[in-house]
Structure formats: structure tokens, C-alpha cells
Amino acid sequence: MKKITIYDVAREAGVSLATVSRVINGSSVVREKTKQKVLKVIEDLDFKPNQIARGLATSKTTTIAIIFPQSLFAHVKDMIGGIGDAGRHLDYNITIYTTDDIGDDDTVGDVLEKVVKTRADGVILFNNDQIDQEIELVRKYKIPAVVIGACVSDELIGSIYIDAKQVAFQIIDSYLKKGKSDIVFVSPKQNLVRTNDLIAGIKEAYAQHQQTFSDEQIIHTSSHYEKCYPQLLEYFRSHHHEVVFSSYDKEGVAVINAASDNNIKIPDDMEVISMMDTSYSLMSRPTLTSIHLPIYDMGALAVRLLTKILNDEEIETKEVCVNTIIMKRESTK
Amino acid sequence: MKKITIYDVAREAGVSLATVSRVINGSSVVREKTKQKVLKVIEDLDFKPNQIARGLATSKTTTIAIIFPQSLFAHVKDMIGGIGDAGRHLDYNITIYTTDDIGDDDTVGDVLEKVVKTRADGVILFNNDQIDQEIELVRKYKIPAVVIGACVSDELIGSIYIDAKQVAFQIIDSYLKKGKSDIVFVSPKQNLVRTNDLIAGIKEAYAQHQQTFSDEQIIHTSSHYEKCYPQLLEYFRSHHHEVVFSSYDKEGVAVINAASDNNIKIPDDMEVISMMDTSYSLMSRPTLTSIHLPIYDMGALAVRLLTKILNDEEIETKEVCVNTIIMKRESTK
DNA sequence: TTGAAAGCGCTAACAA
DNA sequence: TTGTTAGCGCTTTCAA
Numbered sequence: 048m049k050k051i052t053i054y055d056v057a058r059e060a061g062v063s064l065a066t067v068s069r070v071i072n073g074s075s076v077v078r079e080k081t082k083q084k085v086l087k088v089i090e091d092l093d094f095k096p097n098q099i100a101r102g103l104a105t106s107k108t109t110t111i112a113i114i115f116p117q118s119l120f121a122h123v124k125d126m127i128g129g130i131g132d133a134g135r136h137l138d139y140n141i142t143i144y145t146t147d148d149i150g151d152d153d154t155v156g157d158v159l160e161k162v163v164k165t166r167a168d169g170v171i172l173f174n175n176d177q178i179d180q181e182i183e184l185v186r187k188y189k190i191p192a193v194v195i196g197a198c199v200s201d202e203l204i205g206s207i208y209i210d211a212k213q214v215a216f217q218i219i220d221s222y223l224k225k226g227k228s229d230i231v232f233v234s235p236k237q238n239l240v241r242t243n244d245l246i247a248g249i250k251e252a253y254a255q256h257q258q259t260f261s262d263e264q265i266i267h268t269s270s271h272y273e274k275c276y277p278q279l280l281e282y283f284r285s286h287h288h289e290v291v292f293s294s295y296d297k298e299g300v301a302v303i304n305a306a307s308d309n310n311i312k313i314p315d316d317m318e319v320i321s322m323m324d325t326s327y328s329l330m331s332r333p334t335l336t337s338i339h340l341p342i343y344d345m346g347a348l349a350v351r352l353l354t355k356i357l358n359d360e361e362i363e364t365k366e367v368c369v370n371t372i373i374m375k376r377e378s379t380k
Numbered sequence: 381m382k383k384i385t386i387y388d389v390a391r392e393a394g395v396s397l398a399t400v401s402r403v404i405n406g407s408s409v410v411r412e413k414t415k416q417k418v419l420k421v422i423e424d425l426d427f428k429p430n431q432i433a434r435g436l437a438t439s440k441t442t443t444i445a446i447i448f449p450q451s452l453f454a455h456v457k458d459m460i461g462g463i464g465d466a467g468r469h470l471d472y473n474i475t476i477y478t479t480d481d482i483g484d485d486d487t488v489g490d491v492l493e494k495v496v497k498t499r500a501d502g503v504i505l506f507n508n509d510q511i512d513q514e515i516e517l518v519r520k521y522k523i524p525a526v527v528i529g530a531c532v533s534d535e536l537i538g539s540i541y542i543d544a545k546q547v548a549f550q551i552i553d554s555y556l557k558k559g560k561s562d563i564v565f566v567s568p569k570q571n572l573v574r575t576n577d578l579i580a581g582i583k584e585a586y587a588q589h590q591q592t593f594s595d596e597q598i599i600h601t602s603s604h605y606e607k608c609y610p611q612l613l614e615y616f617r618s619h620h621h622e623v624v625f626s627s628y629d630k631e632g633v634a635v636i637n638a639a640s641d642n643n644i645k646i647p648d649d650m651e652v653i654s655m656m657d658t659s660y661s662l663m664s665r666p667t668l669t670s671i672h673l674p675i676y677d678m679g680a681l682a683v684r685l686l687t688k689i690l691n692d693e694e695i696e697t698k699e700v701c702v703n704t705i706i707m708k709r710e711s712t713k
Numbered sequence: 714t715t716g717a718a719a720g721c722g723c724t725a726a727c728a729a
Numbered sequence: 730t731t732g733t734t735a736g737c738g739c740t741t742t743c744a745a
Contacts, residue, residue: 100722124457131478145464433738
């Protein structure tokens with residue numbers, strides 16, 4: 048069974064190629080009657096225009112690539128909903144590329160090379176510890192891009208981010224005002240939110256109160272609960288703080304569980320607050336106070352912004368800052 | 381800056397198009413010296429072959445589409461790791477399509493139409509309540525496919541699944557043997573594992589013990605914790621069972637929390653066992669006994685099987701059954 | 714071992 | 730409003 052092409056449609060409808068091309072692309076110059084005739088034949092023959100051929104002819108693939116390291120997947124997954132929906136509505140295909148941060152080969156470079164070969168129209172990147180390298184490559188190949196989680200922009204690059212520094216500042220400032228300065232910050236290596244920005248915000252809050260936040264107050268941990276929990280269980284055997292601020296719910300829950308298992312009462316003995324507001328925070332006991340990010344929207348916004356860049360549409364700002372809101376639950380007073 | 385093409389390489393290397401094509405495709409007939417010369421030019425010019433053009437010429441896109449409803453995302457996400465890695469290693473691109481089960485339009489049909497237009501070589505489907513329709517369309521369009529979570533196969537279709545009936549049978553049988561027959565089954569609407577198979581296994585176990593499992597012992601719930609937990613909280617106010625079997629950890633945790641909040645002691649008053657073995661089961665208190673599925677592998681296997689179908693490779697079986705293992709934790713005795 | 718040339722299926726000037 | 734035709738960048742016979 049041969050695939051039917053625009054030729055078949057043209058022949059069957061008794062018109063030229065160009066006319067068929069016009070109707071499938073919704074050109075307005077074609078006479079209504081001709082259009083109906085062609086449409087009928089398309090329907091009868093169940094003709095599906097070949098995107099590949101169109102891509103070759105137009106140098107556009109209507110494809111957006113998203114690139115992320117496996118370890119960031121927990122964050123990316125929730126965005127895929129927004130990305131997928133926006134892609135579907137705007138008629139873009141979404142191709143995913145995972146960079147394997149375990150292997151030692153140059154996956155970032157390899158992946159971007161692949162993106163170039165497939166001629167994706169644009170790419171969505173996520174903040175991670177290789178983001179600078181990714182941005183550099185994207186610039187080199189002149190691929191339009193939107194990065195989620197960091198604030199960058201130029202001719203071909205836009206971003207969707209949250210003001211992490213500000214968020215951290217507010218949280219910490221509010222505790223310092225209450226006289227609580229025995230605070231530790233727990234963070235995994237990979238995060239959607241820039242850890243450094245968070246730390247900068249924390250430090251600024253301390254500075255504001257004539258105190259200093261030392262690097263000893265930072266606990267580096269794994270984003271795998273299996274590793275994170277035992278580490279914290281050991282930690283809380285001999286430590287105890289007024290407040291723990293975690294940059295992701297999973298670690299937040301690990302803190303709650305590890306502390307509870309060491310008989311530290313939450314929130315009475317210690318308060319825990321984290322970020323992302325995933326379902327982990329609802330499932331934990333006590334439930335976890337968490338800073339909500341509009342994850343789904345960030346994905347959808349990224350696609351929208353990228354398509355604007357691709358189509359040279361009017362753009363208000365290429366650096367879109369989204370708002371956060373703190374979801375107060377049982378782990379804080 | 382114009383994109384450089386195979387023509388540029390040919391000219392620069394003083395050979396013909398065909399020769400360049402041969403070297404980038406690793407043809408063995410080209411003389412080593414010529415090959416090196418061409419390779420050098422490719423390097424110098426930083427030439428990246430255009431996949432789109434190649435796709436048009438060969439009618440192959442080396443692209444696999446994966447299609448899933450948003451509501452199944454919790455399950456699919458963990459597989460994306462395996463799918464992404466396998467895709468990268470086998471040099472296939474992965475394009476994702478989400479079917480929006482909220483909207484009332486024919487998204488399944490629309491999405492498959494899109495897949496046809498983009499000429500994906502094959503597609504990976506996931507068991508869900510529209511799977512029959514999806515399979516029908518895939519057959520109609522003659523697209524090679526692998527479905528994850530259900531056992532089906534034919535000329536162009538393969539599958540990766542677990543024997544859900546058997547799994548459920550074993551669990552329930554073991555409890556019935558201990559004389560525990562006050563069991564309820566909790567299940568969300570969408571699931572990667574066929575709920576009906578699970579129920580069939582449960583019923584078979586009951587039958588084996590000359591008892592019957594009634595439909596009143598099934599609790600239908602939402603896959604959203606926010607909805608599931610309140611429903612169960614209410615339920616356990618007036619109910620109490622020996623065993624709760626849940627088809628997904630999220631609901632398993634909801635059961636634990638809802639029961640605990642009604643002062644039902646787990647596992648002493650009631651045992652809870654669930655499926656998937658996600659990190660939810662580790663984070664819950666008490667920790668949740670759960671049936672482990674090799675999720676990552678299932679994704680990778682699906683890609684591998686699909687590529688075998690695509691390339692007419694030798695295939696042992698098109699219905700690949702993967703093993704499960706029960707991860708005993710605190711919620712069962 | 715290499716090259717010439719005919720597609721792959723579509724778009725987009727340009728003409729009519 | 731419609732048709733003709735030259736590409737888009739690559740693969741793949743067929744000849745040499």
C-alpha cells in the first residue's frame with residue numbers, strides 16, 4: 048500500500064500541486080469551490096501531508112527539543128504536562144533528550160549535536176549544573192532557546208524563572224525577625240532552582256540582621272531519598288536546629304522523617320520548610336510547608352515564549368519571572 | 381551564515397555527493413584515503429547532516445513517538461529514563477505526545493494523526509482506558525508499536541507487561557491461606573497495570589479458597605492524592621479491614637495516612653500492600669510494602685523491542701513479560 | 714571505488 | 730485564482 052501524496056490528491060481533484068498545497072496550508076487565495084473539491088479528495092484518500100517533506104521545503108520542523116539531565120527529572124516531569132499541552136495547542140512536536148550524568152562521555156555536546164541534526168526549531172533547557180555549557184552550545188549553533196529556572200536572555204534566548212534569591216531572603220528574614228537564627232539549608236546537587244541564588248538570598252537576610260550565614264550551615268545531600276534519608280538520620284542524631292530550609296520537598300520529607308526518628312518533634316522542636324509543593328509535601332506526616340511554584344505554567348509559558356521567538360512575534364520581556372506562594376502546612380509554626 | 385550541506389563538503393573535498401553520503405553512512409566501499417579526506421573536510425566545516433533531508437530520502441525518521449494521557453504520567457515518568465537512554469544509545473529520537481483526558485475533543489485520534497504526519501517510525505503506547513482505541517488506530521495506520529502494561533501482539537505490535545493477574549493472585553492467595561479474607565482493593569481509574577487483570581487474579585484466589593470476592597470490596601478512587609486522601613479518611617471512619625491492596629503507591633500512602641488518622645494501627649490492625657515501589661513507599665510512615673516493577677527496564681525494553689520490529693531483526697517473543705518482586709516493608713506483617 | 718542523476722513530497726516564487 | 734517549475738539536502742540506483 049503506497050503512501051498517498053500531494054500528487055495523488057492533485058491528480059484526483061484535477062488541480063495542480065500548488066493548489067493542493069495552498070488548501071492544506073489554509074491559503075486564502077484559493078476559490079471556495081476548488082477548495083471544497085480538494086478537501087473532499089483529501090478526505091476520500093485519507094491524505095496526511097508529510098511533515099518531513101514540508102520541513103525540508105520550509106526549513107522548519109515545528110519541533111521543539113527539551114533537554115534535561117536524568118537527575119532533574121523529578122522537576123521536569125511536572126512541567127511536561129504544560130509543555131505537552133502547549134505544544135499540542137500550538138502545533139509543535141516535542142522531542143525529549145536526556146543527558147546521562149552518570150556516563151563520562153560528552154553527552155551535552157552529543158545531545159546538542161543531535162538536536163542540530165534533527166533541525167529542531169528551538170530548544171527548552173532546564174537549570175542544572177551543566178547549564179552554562181548548554182547555553183554556550185545553543186549560542187554557538189544559533190538555536191533559539193528558552194531556559195527554565197535561570198534568568199538569562201539575549202537575541203535568541205529567553206527564560207522562565209523564579210526570583211530564588213528573593214524567595215530565600217523572605218523566608219529567612221522572617222525567621223531572623225523572630226529571633227530564630229539557628230537555620231540550616233539542605234540542598235541536593237541538581238536543582239531546578241539555582242542553589243547559589245538561594246544561598247545568596249539567605250546570606251543577604253543574615254547580613255540584613257547583622258549576622259552571618261556560614262557555609263557550615265549548608266547540608267549537601269543526594270536527590271535520591273534512599274541516600275538522603277540515611278545521611279540525615281545520622282546527622283540529626285547529633286544535631287538539632289530551629290529551622291531547616293530545604294530546596295526540594297523530597298529532601299524536606301527526608302528531614303522530617305530523619306528528625307522524627309531521632310525524636311525531634313516537628314514543628315515544636317524544629318521547623319521545616321521546603322520548595323516545590325509537590326504531592327510529597329501532602330503525604331508526609333506532619334505535612335510539609337512548601338513554597339509553591341507554578342510548575343505546569345512554567346512549562347506552558349516556556350513553549351509559548353519559544354514560539355514567539357521562533358515566529359518573531361512581539362515579546363514584552365524575554366525574562367519571565369513567575370510568582371511563588373508559600374503553602375503553610377504542619378511542619379512550621 | 382548559511383547552513384553547510386553535503387554539497388559544500390563534496391566540493392571542498394573534491395569528490396562527488398555520493399561519496400560524501402557514503403562516508404557519513406559508513407559505507408565500506410569507499411577507499412580509506414578518500415574517506416579520511418572527506419572526514420577531514422566534514423570536521424573542518426563542522427558539517428551536520430540534515431536528518432530531515434535524509435528522512436525524506438529514506439522514508440525513515442529514526443523517531444519514536446510515545447503517547448500517554450496526562451493522568452498516567454506518574455507511571456510514565458519513571459520509564460522515560462529508560463526510554464530516553466535506550467533511544468540515545470540506539471540513535472532514535474523520542475517525541476512525546478500527551479493526550480489530554482480533560483478535553484472533550486478526539487485527542488487520541490488527533491494525536492495519532494499527528495504521529496502519522498510526522499512519519500514517526502514507530503510508537504510506544506501505555507496501558508490506559510483508551511488503549512483499545514489507540515491500538516485500533518495504530519493498526520489502521522500500520523504503525524509499528526509497542527504497548528507497555530498490556531499483553532498484545534501481532535505483525536507490527538509487541539508488548540512489555542507484567543502478569544498482573546498472577547501477581548494479584550499470589551498476594552491475595554497468601555492472605556487467604558492465613559485466613560485473612562477481609563480484603564479490599566483500592567484502585568485509581570487510570571493505571572499502567574490493567575485493573576481488570578488485577579481483579580481477575582483476586583477473584584481467582586478467592587475462588588480457589590471457595591470464597592467470593594465481591595465488587596463491594598473494590599474502592600474506586602482518584603489518582604490525585606488531594607482527592608484520594610479525603611475520600612479514604614471518610615471511608616476509614618466507619619470501615620476497617622484486615623488487608624488493603626492498592627494498585628499504586630500513592631493510594632497506598634493515602635490508605636496508610638487515612639487509616640492512621642482514624643486510629644487504625646498499621647500493620648497491627650490492618651495491613652497495607654501496594655504496587656510500583658516508588659519513593660512514596662519509602663517516605664511514608666510506616667513505610668509501605670510494595671510490589672516492585674522494573675520500570676526503567678520496561679521503558680528501555682520497549683524501545684529495544686520496537687527497534688527490532690522496525691529493523692526486521694530476529695525477535696524471540698513479541699510479548700515480553702517482566703518479573704516483579706515484593707519489597708517487604710513496615711506496612712505488612 | 715567513484716560519479717551522474719533521478720527521486721523523496723512538499724513549498725514558494727513567478728507566470729499566466 | 731491557478732499552474733509551472735525550481736529547489737530543500739540527502740540517498741540510491743545505475744554506469745563508468
